[in-house]
Amino acid sequence: MRDIRLLDQMLVPGTLIGPFAQANPGLGGVCTFVGEVRCDAKEQGGVEALELSHYEPLTLPGMHALADRAFARFTLMGLLMVHRVGVLYPGEPIVCVSAAALHRRDAIDAVDFCMDHLKSAAWFWKREKRADGWHWIEPRADDTRDLARW
């Protein structure tokens, strides 16, 4: 079961995860990661909102290509990858990746792999609204370090 989506409305993990597990009968384990919009420490200027823009012809195909790689690399029964676009507020889920497999290691590693690669595989541009206005988020050194793990 493969469910790859961009979502422009509230992402409610509970409505995705239960049906996903149900759709993969016989699974041994499901690993799920849900990322939320953080409200950074006050000293850094709290994040009031986050906006994600995407480029339709690249972003969704990028997620599908990443799903292909995950299915090729791990022994999976199902993969769910749902990413928000649009304006989000702190505490709102921004991404949900869930992998179902016969064996635990495949499920956990597939989620880890997808999360590490999602930012480079799918094109998203993010800006944060702080007290002094909107700021574009630049690429980070951490992302390159995470990719070097695979």
Added chain:
Amino acid sequence: MRDIRLLDQMLVPGTLIGPFAQANPGLGGVCTFVGEVRCDAKEQGGVEALELSHYEPLTLPGMHALADRAFARFTLMGLLMVHRVGVLYPGEPIVCVSAAALHRRDAIDAVDFCMDHLKSAAWFWKREKRADGWHWIEPRADDTRDLARW
């Protein structure tokens, strides 16, 4: 938020995961693993039921000690570790581990760490019911290999 439990009734992940995420405001990510009782291939003799026994004075303290190690090793906001005991049927959840953290890597690694160590940290004895009766499950070489990762 720390929630470590043995459960002798049906484990419903949805009833645990939502409240757990809610109980950790300000989190950046939540990783959750749910393991289910597999029904092995017919050729191997399908599993009809699984029974887990535990030794009260060791099993729950073992889970708490593992939680202590996870909190010491990773930067976590919360950790949920719920394990079933008693008789389970194929498709029923047997374990749910969820970690909430400011950063994705801590959440994913903590779940991976807890799942790898749960079997050696907490004492469970399992037997499977197949067509020809109950069979005790012996330790596996895989478990040692998983522990060598850390």
Added chain:
Amino acid sequence: MIVITVVLLGKLADLAGAPTLTLPAPSSAPLDWAGVLAALPPALADAADDPRNRVAANGALLADKAELQAGAGDEIALLPPVSGG
């Protein structure tokens, strides 16, 4: 269609003040990367020329901006590096 659509992503959209621009399609030879830069407002052209930016033509990423050959009806996307998170 007698125009080329330029889709601007991320901070380039901010700079342009709009998510898309249209350029008149050249009547003779197709527009190359230098031609696109020349047709953009100067401040936007400067930002677009950042070597970290990628270019897509009709939804396909170009390995090299030198490959660009745009004509009437084509959609060019200018893609700054994606954000960390």
Added chain:
Amino acid sequence: MIVITVVLLGKLADLAGAPTLTLPAPSSAPLDWAGVLAALPPALADAADDPRNRVAANGALLADKAELQAGAGDEIALLPPVSGG
């Protein structure tokens, strides 16, 4: 209490036909590991003697079975290796 409780886990409970047994507490010196084995039914004693088994006394794992010193009211648990899965 004048007995020692022996808690049997996993396949040892099967062999014993019960999850617990009681042994009479010795009136003089405390019971050591050899004394426990001698007091168990022979088939169970054989299985319990597997070096992979661990022993807990009153809920605390013993590093070495030679440490065992059980008296009246004590609970000894015989723990086979835990299952994979």
